[in-house]
Amino acid sequence: MKRVLLLSLVAAGCGALAALAYAWHGEMAPVSPPPAAAFERAQIERGASLALIGDCRTCHTAPGGPTFAGGLAMPTPFGTIYSTNITPDPETGIGRWPLAAFVRAMREGVDREGRHLYPAFPYDHFSLTTDADLAALYAFLMTRAPVVATAPANQLPFPINIRLVLAGWKLLFFHPEPFANNPARDAAWNRGRYLVEGLAHCGACHTPRNLMGAEIRSRAFAGGEAEGWTAYPLGAQSPVRVPWTKAALAQYLREGWQADHGVALGPMGPVTENLAEAPAQDIEAMADYLASLGTPASKTAMPKAPAPDASGQRPQSTGWQAAAIALPADTGAGRRVFAAACAVCHQAGRPLPLGGVDLALSTALAAETPQNLLNLILRGVPAADGLAAPVMPPFAAMDDTALTALLDYLRRDIAARPAWPDLAPAITAARRAASPQTNVNPAKGAP
Amino acid sequence: MTTFTVNGTRRTIAAAPDTPLLYVLRGELELNGAKFGCGLGQCGACTVLVDGEPVFSCVTPVMLLEGRAVRTLEGLGSAEAPGPVQAAFIAEQAAQCGYCIAGMIMRAQALLERDGDPDDAAILAALEPSLCRCGTHVRIVRAVKRAARAMAGKMEAVR
Amino acid sequence: MTQALSRRAVLRGTGALILAFSLSGRAFAQTETGASATPLRGLPGSLDATPRLDAWIRIAPDGTATIFTGKAELGQGIRTALLQVAAEELKLPLSRLDLITADTGRTPNEGYTAASHSVQDSGTAIRNAAAQVREILIGEAARRAGVARADLIARDGVIAGPAGLRLSYGELVSDTLLHVDAAPTSILTDPRDFTVMDRPVPRVDIPAKVTGGAAYVQDMRLPGMVHGRIVRPPSYGARLVALDAGPVEAMPGVLKVVRDGAFLGVIAEQEWTAIQAMRRLATLARWEETAQLPDEARLPEALMALPTRDTTILDVGQPDAPSFTLDTLFTRPYLSHGSIGPSCAIAHLEGDAMMVWTHTQGVYPLRDALAGLLAMPPEKVRCIHAEGAGCYGQNGADDAGADAAMLARALPGRPVRVQWMREQEHAWEPFGPGMVARVRAALGPDGAITAWQHDVWSQSHMMRPGPPGTLLAARDKAEPFPPAPPVDLPMPEGGGDRNAVPLYVLPNARAVNHFLPEMPLRGSSMRSLGGYLNVFAIESTMDELARRAGQDPVEFRMRHLQDERAKAVITTAAERFGWKDRPKPPAGGGYGFAFARYKNLEAYCAIALEVAIDADTGRLIVTRVMAAVDTGQVVNPDGVRNQIEGGIVQATSWTLFEGVRFDRRRITSVDWAAYPILRFSRVPRAVEVHIVPRPGLPFLGAGEAAQGPMGAALGNAIRDASGQRLATLPLDASRIRHAMMDPPPLR
Ligand code: FES
């Protein structure tokens, strides 16, 4: 409520100011959809790779719907915004957009008709993209199958539902500059930075936002939030137990898992699914740049996880589950729950990505808030759509007492960190988000 | 000792608290509805309802269930007096080997208690955690729709 | 070309029909069902091996009848179908019938419940036996009442006649009346007079299954029963080098650790204790493993490099063309049966007799194998079929039976229940073998096929018991049994070469079966055997040839067919689908058509379907399927539909997702995370099955008819949508995405 009020005030002021000159953008004349033959094959292929790095299809696809046809509901602190149809359908998609309109949308956040776009569409990152790359992306999108689909209307309160307000927002927070190479660094690093800061828009999730929903540039990669999941801080502020290396980052981005860190889940899952198909060289470059963000200065010593029942790789034919260990009578509730519900898989030694991660390594336990850990416990990891991928059952049946005890145990004994304060509201919020009515997983999705 | 209700009856469980519910249901309580399929929370054959929500009983230690309400297939009806979802599965002949069906029915029951008129997408999404190897899916979906109609009809009649 | 089984039918004035089925074509050495090699007596179905009528049907003084079948309910609805057959011919209401299935102590030996033979073998036997029993009862009534047979009629368990004459079956029957051998012909009910057969009778097993009744061997609780679990080696050929069982023996609730060589098991009072003990024991065993598996990534090459035993199974005309229009290598990976319920058995040694409750497909062959394994006389071992989860071929059922027997022998007097863990089922079951089929074909100037060659490479699809060496426990024992010799099932049914002979009329054609005596992975029967890949290969090639010849794929098939029943199912499926007037599909959409007659001997099935593919992800949804089948005389139309629908969905899963994964030592696809199968989000959105009525014709099995055509129709639809022919199974999202990509692959 406070947020909206503040926003309204600022918006009102800005709106008036901005309306003068800044706000107005003209409509660009529609064109007839260019034929596929109008584009070079190499350019389309390049566009395809860029679209994967840009994660375009994740936001522009409704659960189970046709790729790029839009309609995905994106909850924001201000209301729900629906992604649009970016297939070349002339009426409901971008079929009538000239290249210049596409470039303007990506660089300035303005659609063909001249309307301001909400920054849920991360043009604050996309603006870095070069002309050639934008043309390639355009070529790729314009050669997709046209799909007739109109996104539902956004559900936003006044005055945010007035797009002109966005002119004020842009005036305050959006100052695009073309990408400039850092001559002190090599080409790979520069390429990585170009992608990470630009199309890949990593900061859109991993950088905190202010009350007006704009990224706080001074705190780049200090950690943010996406769809009810924590996007961990990267670089020096990362809470990880084992520092990320370039090789580890590259593997994680490309394969969606890394032995010292775990499996990409939540909104990061689809990101790595896309990157898996992107050119390996670009992923290497991104890893190069991300690795250069630094590593945390001091690390708490890795605590020793309780030894599994026995050493060595256990024969798979008896299952990748460990027998429960007899616990001493005075064992606390959290450890008991852990031993009965978690350890059977998480201490069974089955390698990632299909096995349960060694929780001592899990970033979710070391993070500032228990949000992701709670999401995982309550929702599990549903089976992927026909692909070999990890499955974790949800433990939503765990009541608050058991959950609190478990989280305390995990945090203090496994991760060797001070207990998370104030678990109750976090649990309530996570339960609400995980309930079947609100739980929509865009990646796996329904039909 | 753990105490909870199973199909409305209070039960005090002798098994160790870390025993998964599935083995308590099938062993100690001699109920057949929940099946062992994977023991890993991957297939749904063991699904029961805990306070109305579907749960994989194979990975749920009974220590988590103190004071809770567990419902199994047996709690929905009997062969002589099947519940509406069971009756719909019989009417559609929605089974081949039938091993998966208990889990399917429990998921359908939970869905229909939450949403009396689910569309196809909602039905498919609700059943997604449960596997069927015989390929009975098409009939299972039909049975859930039939059950929804039957339950809606009954509600109407009550009003 | 193999034609429909011939039929000699003579109509009698009364509207009854005398049928005798010519069983030509069944005189061969070994069959998948284990039926006797040659018809001995010329009696219909399994009556030939077990001619005594009271081996099949007994009538109690209260007028109820008990039917005995050597076949087993595997979830295919056989129980209901056989009851319908019996009720129809006996003229007894279903409610007064009871059915006893496969039990070496009680029922005839009908070999394996396999190969879609159950209604054909057992149904035929029971139908004829029931008809003959009815006639015997009529004769007995005529004798007692001193009236002419022709004046009597059987109805509702009563023989009725003039002047209020009513003699119930119970009154008429005596100890000896039905203790006679069957006659070669029977007076069968005219299909027009059916009141129970050809009706969608609700299945008798379903109510218990949906309400938690004891429906499966997994649900049986015998007095004093205890629970066993097995610790299997980590990989094929692993050697047990060290084991310290002490800590497990000391676990509270553990009754025994059983060890015989590398065969390891635990027995405990409670199931969960047994599982915990099994896990503990597993960590205490040390194994030495060898890297003996092929390179998964190059499986087809590895298979084709193995030594072969070649048989030419078709050779007509001049199949060696100077050049071929198409030359394609079709491959499939090893496939898991993937029963939802891991295999289970209960064994009980009492005195010198062993009882085993098992969901095996063949109680008699398993009995023989167990007798060998346990060194017991066969008559001291009794195997009783109890239902398990659907098996779709030989899964771990027989092995679990052996495991239970091994443990029960170590704990005489107490029934021991053994259920496999999920990972054991996935790692140790005998898979459906990985295979390669190469098809070459040439088109003439008139757009007809001028030459055709089919080569198929496969290991055995038939490694069932009999020989004890087929059982895992027998190989792990301290004194192991030698592995059973590989069985190459001969034509006409075939094994790896099943359906490798096209039903199409091809003047110049050759088919060669390259049988692989070696077995890189453990394999045995899985639904449709080699038929799935061979039909996929043939029907993909037919589709591609039609496209090359600029012809409609349906017309192209019709033009190469003579079999009228084949033509009828193709026409039916095409018409009901609206094939001719199918609209141009939207982007990413495609149509596929395929056809096969299973084994060239069983049901005919044609499938037309439509798919929607998301080009950017390769995600494929089957939006509509229309199937037409001809299964001869139908017993339960809803049962046939259920089987065909199931085959369609299961084959969708095989085709789009599945393949056993392994490294050089171990099977790695040991659960549903590593071996994904179809879930609801990918279920075909609309499935319709149309049955072509064939009243009075012999029963044809339906359980495996749809798999081959469904896989091929999917491949053909992908070809339609993408322009690319995919020949490597599974047709997974990544392969489809690359096929859809125009321009083609980015990397
Ligand atoms: S048995 Fe519980 S999910 Fe498979």
Ligand code: FES
């Ligand atoms: S009916 Fe057999 S697994 Fe579903």
